[in-house]
Amino acid sequence: MRVTVVGAGNAGSTCAQIIAGKNIVQEVVLIDIKEGISEGKSLDLWQTAPINYYDTRLVGCTNDYSKTADSEVVVITSGITRKPGMSRDDLISTNVGIVKSVTENVLKYSPKAKIIIVTNPLDVMTYAAYIISKKPKNEIMGMAGILDTARYRSFLAETLDVSPRDIQALLMGGHGDTMVPLPRYTTVSGIPITELIDEEKLNSILERTKIGGNELVNIMGTSAWYAPGSAAAQMVEAIVLDQKRIFPCCVKLEGEYGLNNVFVGVPVKLGKNGVEQIIEVALNKEEQQLLVDSANSVKHVMDVLDGMNIL
Numbered sequence: 001m002r003v004t005v006v007g008a009g010n011a012g013s014t015c016a017q018i019i020a021g022k023n024i025v026q027e028v029v030l031i032d033i034k035e036g037i038s039e040g041k042s043l044d045l046w047q048t049a050p051i052n053y054y055d056t057r058l059v060g061c062t063n064d065y066s067k068t069a070d071s072e073v074v075v076i077t078s079g080i081t082r083k084p085g086m087s088r089d090d091l092i093s094t095n096v097g098i099v100k101s102v103t104e105n106v107l108k109y110s111p112k113a114k115i116i117i118v119t120n121p122l123d124v125m126t127y128a129a130y131i132i133s134k135k136p137k138n139e140i141m142g143m144a145g146i147l148d149t150a151r152y153r154s155f156l157a158e159t160l161d162v163s164p165r166d167i168q169a170l171l172m173g174g175h176g177d178t179m180v181p182l183p184r185y186t187t188v189s190g191i192p193i194t195e196l197i198d199e200e201k202l203n204s205i206l207e208r209t210k211i212g213g214n215e216l217v218n219i220m221g222t223s224a225w226y227a228p229g230s231a232a233a234q235m236v237e238a239i240v241l242d243q244k245r246i247f248p249c250c251v252k253l254e255g256e257y258g259l260n261n262v263f264v265g266v267p268v269k270l271g272k273n274g275v276e277q278i279i280e281v282a283l284n285k286e287e288q289q290l291l292v293d294s295a296n297s298v299k300h301v302m303d304v305l306d307g308m309n310i311l
Contacts, residue, residue, distance in 0.1 A: 001025045004068040007078030008032035014229025020056040069109040079119035081223040103132045114274040117142040122175040123298045127263045137252040138275040144175035145248025145265040146231035151212040173294030180290045181206045242272035
């Protein structure tokens with residue numbers, strides 16, 4: 001089985017490294033537009049196999065999509081990254097062109113591949129890939145919710161001084177400032193989070209989660225990569241092993257949660273067919289309104305993309 005990661009930057013190479021280390025596929029192809037980058041990183045990663053005890057072969061190539069043929073899953077990370085002061089929406093005009101080219105090239109050789117989008121602005125790039133690919137909606141998804149919940153859970157674990165493995169959480173909506181945290185669905189080994197932390201601290205963590213990407217951009221001068229790459233790799237694992245994992249992912253809604261023709265994060269079941277089920281959890285009026293507001297924000301950017309007439 002083959003998996004392809006498009007984009008050999010920090011997020012892409014991290015994703016390739018983690019997939020290879022999981023030893024769940026025979027080959028990971030890392031492809032990039034810049035000469036020698038993917039070849040060098042793939043060779044370097046392959047040389048860790050005897051140290052880290054995995055058999056997955058890593059192949060790097062420059063713009064040669066024939067080497068990606070018959071990929072089960074394709075992760076698209078390519079695109080320009082954010083700089084300080086730049087929003088995800090500022091990236092739209094450049095990155096949609098990149099996603100368009102990559103999606104078209106991928107499907108020439110892997111028409112049945114499930115596609116995971118990591119490129120920002122993520123929700124709108126997922127929409128773009130769906131329009132370009134003309135694939136069923138269950139085969140196109142965006143990585144966002146896993147990353148956002150991971151940030152939320154890590155902040156909680158640090159504050160509570162507990163293992164992050166014991167924290168379960170759910171966030172929905174767009175990937176960015178309008179995401180919708182759901183404290184009612186946050187637990188620590190089954191204990192509601194509200195029993196372990198006061199409201200002020202919890203609200204502070206929720207606000208930090210919403211701007212989690214910006215925090216890292218401001219610190220490093222570029223987007224994050226370890227957590228995004230890890231999150232995408234977890235989605236790949238769920239698909240290739242048919243794990244039926246429940247994750248929040250960016251998908252197309254057609255009536256779920258009262259929303260239509262918009263791409264936002266909601267809990268889904270991931271298996272060999274991609275998104276095998278969209279799960280509708282009960283939301284109260286306040287939570288539903290926050291989700292509607294977030295979806296409207298995403299839809300606005302989708303409309304901006306439509307107005308560019310480049311798809």
